[in-house]
Amino acid sequence: MTDLETTIHEAFEHTEYDLGDVGINRQQVRIPVLQEGADPDALRAVVDEAVGEDAVVGLTVTTETIAGDDTVGTVVTFQYRP
Numbered sequence: 024m025t026d027l028e029t030t031i032h033e034a035f036e037h038t039e040y041d042l043g044d045v046g047i048n049r050q051q052v053r054i055p056v057l058q059e060g061a062d063p064d065a066l067r068a069v070v071d072e073a074v075g076e077d078a079v080v081g082l083t084v085t086t087e088t089i090a091g092d093d094t095v096g097t098v099v100t101f102q103y104r105p
Contacts, residue, residue, distance in 0.1 A: 027074065027103060034073030043089050054099040055089045061097040070099060078104050
């Protein structure tokens with residue numbers, strides 16, 4: 024697990040949201056949140072606080088299937104600028 028993945032998991036530990044496997048490909052970050060209909064503003068606040076608002080570019084929150092099965096959840100994606 025990279026430092027960024029660890030930071031994200033630690034930031035979400037004290038929230039009501041459970042995460043799937045955080046994925047990082049180059050600087051594209053994908054955070055699957057297992058709860059459907061999670062509050063986008065709350066998710067943005069957790070990510071901004073965890074990695075720094077200046078490091079988050081183009082954050083989007085979508086609802087989609089997670090882990091290739093029938094589980095529908097919320098997915099946060101953004102470009103990470105260290």
